[in-house]
Amino acid sequence: MLELEFNNSVLTAHLSGELDHHSAAVIRKKIDSKTEALKPKTLKLDYKDVQFMDSSGIGLIMGRYRQMSLIGGNVEVTNVPPHLKRMFSLSGIDTLGVMK
Amino acid sequence: MKCINEVKFKFPAKSSNEAFARGAVSAFIMQLDPTISELSDIKTSVSEAVTNSIVHGYLGKGGEIYITVKIFEENIVSIKIRDKGCGIEDIEKAMEPLFTTGGDERAGLGFAVMQSFMDSIKVTSKIGKGTTVTLKKRITKNDP
Incomplete structure (x- = not known):
């Protein structure tokens, strides 16, 4: 579901499996407690192994974007698989400049 | 149109x-042999x-959710x-993309996703009585 890795002030969250309102709440808490403790400059959200997601997967990015702005950091979203592309383009999340 | 299952x-x-x-829902629809993308659209919309x-x-605060899936000809x-929840005051407003009363963690995309991923959506709601969302989609027929 979630693997966290911290390196050179970059916190990477490898997300996997199904991302919905239920699992996103658990993931959010874990990421937020780590960012609070480590104060990374960049939070990388890796979507490579996400098999399913509803709009909670977008809410997760928006919420982390706000959190990271508060500590002067930024968010990068990486490896969005083809089957999730439609949700991402529908959301207009690319206007936040987080898509890498 | 005749309901067959x-x-x-x-x-x-x-x-x-969730x-x-x-x-x-997706297990029931498998009998129509949907494509992976059709199944994913339906799963996402139901979610x-x-x-x-x-x-x-x-x-x-909890309550009961009722789902009926019908397969037509x-x-x-x-x-x-x-x-049977609180109902939606202004359905049109609720369906606007990015409108949400759900706080910072909700994207306000629920209805936009259902509209985009399904062929049709109908929402009926009564304050204090609850809300019903009906989603329809035609599954591509894979003729042998």
């Missing part, structure tokens, strides 16, 4: 049941509707998701 189920409005709800009932209909699937 139907399933009904209800479950408590707990977020831990995966069950979309899984159960959005069920989440709306849990977060907005019942305001996280010509591979048309209809999915009705009903709650």
